Amino acid sequence: MALVPLLTSDQFSSADQPALAKGVSTWGGVLNTWAGIGNSPGLLATYLPFLGQLNGPGALEQRVKELVAVRVAVLNHCRYTASHRCTSALAKGIGADELAAVARGELGGFTDKERLALQLAEEMTVSLPNTPLEKGLTGVSARVREDVQWSFDAAELVELVMCISVWNALARFHRVMAFDLDMPEAPVEVENQL
Structure with missing residues (x-):
């Protein structure tokens, strides 16, 4: 309810x-x-x-936006967000097998930039909230932070970090609000990771 x-x-x-x-x-x-x-x-x-x-369309590849949104939904264990983000990703040509790999954290089949974006999404979702300032100003490992800064231009980085941040906020909003699904369930392989 x-x-x-x-x-x-x-x-x-x-x-x-x-x-x-x-x-x-x-x-x-x-x-x-x-x-x-x-x-x-x-x-x-x-x-x-x-x-x-x-x-929507912007500096960051749409495919990257879709993949990180699904990863954030899974890491937050949010069925509602996963349902919406998987529906969007599938409509934009991302395969169910790719979504399953993202959900499991199996990133070997993705491009270097996609893997890096997904690693940043995981660190921002899981590590950042548990990293006190004295242990890390940004809550993200120096290696991942340096790699994304080298791999993405400033406009892409703003969109990437904002996408990850917004989906974290919305997944948490959706979970606490306890909304019933209003789109199809995520593919079963994604659903199993929630």
Whole structure:
């Protein structure tokens, strides 16, 4: 059961209606995340365009964005986020076998840049919250930090770190809110890793 009431489209504030209409036209209905966010008037109007900008075409390869989002969802053990991110990744041509490998942390079949992005996603998700400042200012190993700085340009790095950060925040939001799935379950190999 969701932590907050899930609003119907007519219950959203007038400030959120344009973003909601655009989201519904894209996804075919009100997603549970939006229905929860709608309890804070005006937030959806900021959230949807920001997420669309971040997850849409940009400096960072779309494939990298999709892969790190799935990895973050799995590391946070979030069925809702995994469902959404796998649906997106599959629609963008990433194979179910690749998603299963990402979920298991088996990165051998990916390009160097993809592996590095996935390693950064894992460190930001797992290590960073458990690394006190005196043990590491960034919470990320110096090796991974240096490698990503060498492999990605500044625009790519901003998008990569922001994508990882946003999916960490959203996976945690989704888990605590306890939204029911409103998209297909993640492939079984991904689901088994949650």
